[in-house]
Amino acid sequence: MDQGPSTSSAGQDFGGFVNEPVNDHAARLLCIVDDMCTSDILDRHLGFVTHKTQEEPLAAFSKEDLAYLKQQRTMYIDACAPSSRFTIERCAMFEEDGGVGAKVMAAKDLKSGTVIQELCGRLVTVRESFLKPGRNDFSVVYSNFRKKSQLWLGPAAYANHDCESNCDIFFLRSGVACLRTNRPVRVGEEVTAFYGEHYFGANNAHCLCATCKEKVEGAYANTEPPPKATPLLHCAHCPAKFLFKSWLVRHLSRHVDMCKFSCGVCGESFSRKSSLNRHAVGHDSSMTKFPCTLCPKSFTRKEDAARHLNSVHLKLSTHHCMDCELTFKSNKEMQYHHNRCHTGLKPFACDQCDASFHAPNALHNHRKRRH
Numbered sequence: 001m002d003q004g005p006s007t008s009s010a011g012q013d014f015g016g017f018v019n020e021p022v023n024d025h026a027a028r029l030l031c032i033v034d035d036m037c038t039s040d041i042l043d044r045h046l047g048f049v050t051h052k053t054q055e056e057p058l059a060a061f062s063k064e065d066l067a068y069l070k071q072q073r074t075m076y077i078d079a080c081a082p083s084s085r086f087t088i089e090r091c092a093m094f095e096e097d098g099g100v101g102a103k104v105m106a107a108k109d110l111k112s113g114t115v116i117q118e119l120c121g122r123l124v125t126v127r128e129s130f131l132k133p134g135r136n137d138f139s140v141v142y143s144n145f146r147k148k149s150q151l152w153l154g155p156a157a158y159a160n161h162d163c164e165s166n167c168d169i170f171f172l173r174s175g176v177a178c179l180r181t182n183r184p185v186r187v188g189e190e191v192t193a194f195y196g197e198h199y200f201g202a203n204n205a206h207c208l209c210a211t212c213k214e215k216v217e218g219a220y221a222n223t224e225p226p227p228k229a230t231p232l233l234h235c236a237h238c239p240a241k242f243l244f245k246s247w248l249v250r251h252l253s254r255h256v257d258m259c260k261f262s263c264g265v266c267g268e269s270f271s272r273k274s275s276l277n278r279h280a281v282g283h284d285s286s287m288t289k290f291p292c293t294l295c296p297k298s299f300t301r302k303e304d305a306a307r308h309l310n311s312v313h314l315k316l317s318t319h320h321c322m323d324c325e326l327t328f329k330s331n332k333e334m335q336y337h338h339n340r341c342h343t344g345l346k347p348f349a350c351d352q353c354d355a356s357f358h359a360p361n362a363l364h365n366h367r368k369r370r371h
């Protein structure tokens, strides 16, 4: 999101930009506390797993870190409170969000110029090298004026971009910005921000906002030549199609023998040797440093212990991806994520052209856009 000087309304220090030393620790900490808050507060409230930066957890939190976590928690608690002037809801509009996106909707009529303080987020300046595309760069504010990028994480990060947005960024205090309406917003209307002229490609050519749709601009414009159909590799055993041979080869192993690696200690079987190896260290007590607090199981990785606690004991998101640490509310959501991020599987084929997609909502968007 590009922010020139004109949108810096309240904060004279421009949200902590002035002479602020760039500090990867601060950025990491913000990612970690935000992931914790969205898991604990927002995801429980919504009933699905929202975006995560996947930053490695800290070994220990200092007193200052805990105070920081508390402040971030307060932002989400206020945002999810019944008195909040907006709600955060599921949004299946953008394929890039992997079926687990969210959007902000007005819960009350708002006059033009309303500072929605509870729709805020914390800003931390980052080096470009810190940002990992598609992982931790999902909410970045860029200042054309100061030539710096800042992560902006908190409830406000769920506001989508619209080329004629109804809100602007408003700097509340050093390091904290919220949204302010720039025209009257009616209850039930989506609350949107303007990310910048070129956030979704040059002149926002890939923008999928409602305004672009209405004006047949951005990704809806008919100016591009029809996309050249990429020859897809077909699986001989099922309808799956793949872009790369390596993806097809990996997929084919599923049709051969799903469980060819079995554990010599407990007999559990796995389709991959790496999964068996990971499982086997669980039998070696010298390697398991993270015990479950509620049962005798022990884990080599802190994330695995947390995932076990969440799924087995707390019955939170029980469907975990077999290839990464993300968990999902339903098996379908997990499968769509797995298709998109790990196998490239595109089982949802368009009946009017050669395109196929990882999830039904992506197919639906394609049909609406192209046919």
Ligand SMILES: C[S@@+](CC[C@H](N)C(=O)[O-])C[C@H]1O[C@@H](n2cnc3c(N)ncnc32)[C@H](O)[C@@H]1O
Pocket: 050, 051, 091, 094, 096, 097, 100, 101, 102, 103, 138, 139, 140, 157, 158, 159, 160, 161, 162, 200, 206, 207, 208, 209
């Ligand atoms: C700051 S997040 C907004 C919240 C997002 N919907 C989510 O749940 O993660 C930015 C991401 O939302 C999606 N997005 C928001 N507005 C968009 C738009 N106008 N066109 C395309 N994608 C958009 C893109 O995936 C983008 O990377």
